Amino acid sequence: MDYTVGELAKRCGLTVRTLHHFEKLKLLQPSARSAAGYRIYNDADVLRLHRLLALRHSGIPLKEIGALLDAEDPPLIDVLTRHIAVVEAQLQRQQRLLNALQRVAERAARREAGLTEQLLVTMGMMRALERHFDEAELRRFDRWREALDRDAVRASEAEWPALIEAARAAMAADVDPASPQVKAIAQRWLELVNQFTGPDEAIQRKFAAMYAAETQIQHDTGVTPALLAYLRRAVTDEMRAAAAQATQRIAATSNGGAR
Amino acid sequence: MDYTVGELAKRCGLTVRTLHHFEKLKLLQPSARSAAGYRIYNDADVLRLHRLLALRHSGIPLKEIGALLDAEDPPLIDVLTRHIAVVEAQLQRQQRLLNALQRVAERAARREAGLTEQLLVTMGMMRALERHFDEAELRRFDRWREALDRDAVRASEAEWPALIEAARAAMAADVDPASPQVKAIAQRWLELVNQFTGPDEAIQRKFAAMYAAETQIQHDTGVTPALLAYLRRAVTDEMRAAAAQATQRIAATSNGGAR
DNA sequence: CTTGACCCTCACCTTGGGTGAGGGTTCATG
DNA sequence: CATGAACCCTCACCCAAGGTGAGGGTCAAG
Numbered sequence: 378m379d380y381t382v383g384e385l386a387k388r389c390g391l392t393v394r395t396l397h398h399f400e401k402l403k404l405l406q407p408s409a410r411s412a413a414g415y416r417i418y419n420d421a422d423v424l425r426l427h428r429l430l431a432l433r434h435s436g437i438p439l440k441e442i443g444a445l446l447d448a449e450d451p452p453l454i455d456v457l458t459r460h461i462a463v464v465e466a467q468l469q470r471q472q473r474l475l476n477a478l479q480r481v482a483e484r485a486a487r488r489e490a491g492l493t494e495q496l497l498v499t500m501g502m503m504r505a506l507e508r509h510f511d512e513a514e515l516r517r518f519d520r521w522r523e524a525l526d527r528d529a530v531r532a533s534e535a536e537w538p539a540l541i542e543a544a545r546a547a548m549a550a551d552v553d554p555a556s557p558q559v560k561a562i563a564q565r566w567l568e569l570v571n572q573f574t575g576p577d578e579a580i581q582r583k584f585a586a587m588y589a590a591e592t593q594i595q596h597d598t599g600v601t602p603a604l605l606a607y608l609r610r611a612v613t614d615e616m617r618a619a620a621a622q623a624t625q626r627i628a629a630t631s632n633g634g635a636r
Numbered sequence: 637m638d639y640t641v642g643e644l645a646k647r648c649g650l651t652v653r654t655l656h657h658f659e660k661l662k663l664l665q666p667s668a669r670s671a672a673g674y675r676i677y678n679d680a681d682v683l684r685l686h687r688l689l690a691l692r693h694s695g696i697p698l699k700e701i702g703a704l705l706d707a708e709d710p711p712l713i714d715v716l717t718r719h720i721a722v723v724e725a726q727l728q729r730q731q732r733l734l735n736a737l738q739r740v741a742e743r744a745a746r747r748e749a750g751l752t753e754q755l756l757v758t759m760g761m762m763r764a765l766e767r768h769f770d771e772a773e774l775r776r777f778d779r780w781r782e783a784l785d786r787d788a789v790r791a792s793e794a795e796w797p798a799l800i801e802a803a804r805a806a807m808a809a810d811v812d813p814a815s816p817q818v819k820a821i822a823q824r825w826l827e828l829v830n831q832f833t834g835p836d837e838a839i840q841r842k843f844a845a846m847y848a849a850e851t852q853i854q855h856d857t858g859v860t861p862a863l864l865a866y867l868r869r870a871v872t873d874e875m876r877a878a879a880a881q882a883t884q885r886i887a888a889t890s891n892g893g894a895r
Numbered sequence: 896c897t898t899g900a901c902c903c904t905c906a907c908c909t910t911g912g913g914t915g916a917g918g919g920t921t922c923a924t925g
Numbered sequence: 926c927a928t929g930a931a932c933c934c935t936c937a938c939c940c941a942a943g944g945t946g947a948g949g950g951t952c953a954a955g
Contacts, residue, residue, distance in 0.1 A: 383932065388851075390767055393933085398912055413920055415933055427852065428752065431759035435737055439911070453751045457741050464734050471727045478694055478720050485713055492712045493687065500690035508649055593686065642901065652902085657943055672951055674902055698942070 379409075380418045389426060404429055404443050435460060466512055473519065477503055498597045505594050509587040514580060521575035533569050540565060541599045548604055554611035563611040564619075571624035638668075639677045648685060663688055663702050694719060725771055732778065736762055757856045764853050768846040773839060780834035792828050799824060800858045803867060813869035822870040823878075830883035 407416035666675040
């Protein structure tokens with residue numbers, strides 16, 4: 378059976394232009410031309426087109442598809458596994474983005490604060506995270522947060538602004554960092570940080586580095602190096618250990634719950 | 637504080653060209669130029685840039701961002717909710733694609749059959765599904781399959797080729813459709829179809845229409861209209877009802893299990 | 896006064912095609 | 926046989942979001 382471009386296009390749900398495009402990229406040459414110069418595709422061409430479309434549908438770029446179609450023994454396994462990794466990474470990224478956008482929309486619906494401001498801070502945080510953590514780290518981080526109770530996460534996230542404001546006020550009023558008041562703030566701070574970052578110390582260190590490097594985040598959240606230094610003076614090692622232990626407990630119970 | 641392009645680019649993790657591009661699109665005009673014509677950005681520009689980046693990071697096209705930045709009261713909620721829907725749809729699509737690719741890779745790892753062939757059939761099926769079902773239908777369909785037991789799904793998918801082959805053989809040998817042998821095949825067929833499509837009749841009808849329309853799928857799977865007609869002659873209404881009831885039971889238990 | 900690191904504008908390249916422009920072919924119908 | 930509809934051809938510009946030069950000016954340090 379032979380087909381003209383239009384017929385083949387209709388049969389495969391493509392446009393004529395797309396077939397022309399495939400031809401220009403040397404992905405699919407019609408096996409013949411009519412006397413008037415019309416493209417004529419035969420069954421072999423149709424099979425090749427279907428292989429092409431299968432690869433294209435998987436999201437593999439056309440350029441790469443050319444080599445795959447022409448190789449008599451295409452290294453499909455490698456291409457496929459590599460491609461799966463790519464799709465997986467995109468998917469994770471989309472998932473994170475969607476979560477962030479939904480959080481923003483949710484807060485906006487509750488009229489909590491300026492939507493623009495929310496979006497600015499949230500996306501700024503996402504950008505910073507993507508700059509400072511690699512794919513694997515972000516995934517570990519996601520898993521930690523997924524294991525936690527959603528409402529608890531939201532509750533503690535909602536707690537941040539007040540806590541930061543309290544700390545800033547104390548620092549501005551020059552309250553002694555050793556005072557019980559500041560110690561309580563610092564203790565809660567540590568607990569929240571530990572709950573947020575999870576028990577992974579490498580991630581905690583990277584987080585600290587991120588806050589140190591990203592002046593925009595400092596500005597957005599109000600968490601400045603000066604404030605951190607002030608709180609650090611209030612924090613004894615035993616408090617740190619207590620906060621870390623609390624996190625470990627959370628990790629243990631949430632892992633247990635996930636099993 | 638003022639910045640040159642290079643400084644601003646570094647501070648925000650962009651390239652100089654990107655800032656030039658933003659300027660050409662009238663998204664971010666530097667508030668001044670030096671005597672030599674150098675771009676000079678001030679703090680207001682930086683703020684605007686950050687708002688721009690927040691929107692860009694959410695995946696909103698630059699063209700749309702222009703209007704949002706210039707509106708003094710941007711309709712962000714609408715844009716955001718619309719955008720969330722877009723991201724969600726993309727996410728679903730990616731998820732489906734990833735599942736399909738993983739299934740193909742899995743089978744290839746077990747050396748079940750030609751990888752090219754697998755990819756061809758699987759992606760052909762995905763394309764057909766996307767042509768014949770809309771976003772909402774596909775999502776309902778996904779939910780149905782997610783609710784089922786993964787191993788059971790795989791097992792029945794693995795059963796298809798043999799069943800189709802048995803049916804083809806029977807038809808080729810001109811076995812009486814009313815014979816118990818063919819009736820057994822048809823009965824199992826109905827059960828598998830019902831388990832695959834779920835209890836939604838609209839989806840079942842669309843599936844039938846899809847198989848009728850997609851000659852490529854017919855060829856790939858071996859399920860031709862002739863074969864379906866042959867099996868239909870073997871199927872009594874009571875068998876249909878029995879198969880449908882079996883599916884309803886699965887639906888009930890899997891919903892119960894999900895609760 | 897030169898060197899290296901900036902900066903400027905202009906302009907073509909990328910992906911996967913869409914959308915014409917301008918003109919030829921095929922086929923059925925009057 | 927002419928005419929109109931529905932095909933087909935090539936050529937060529939257009940999109941988003943920048944990348945990558947080319948060719949030339951500017952700035953600060955040595």
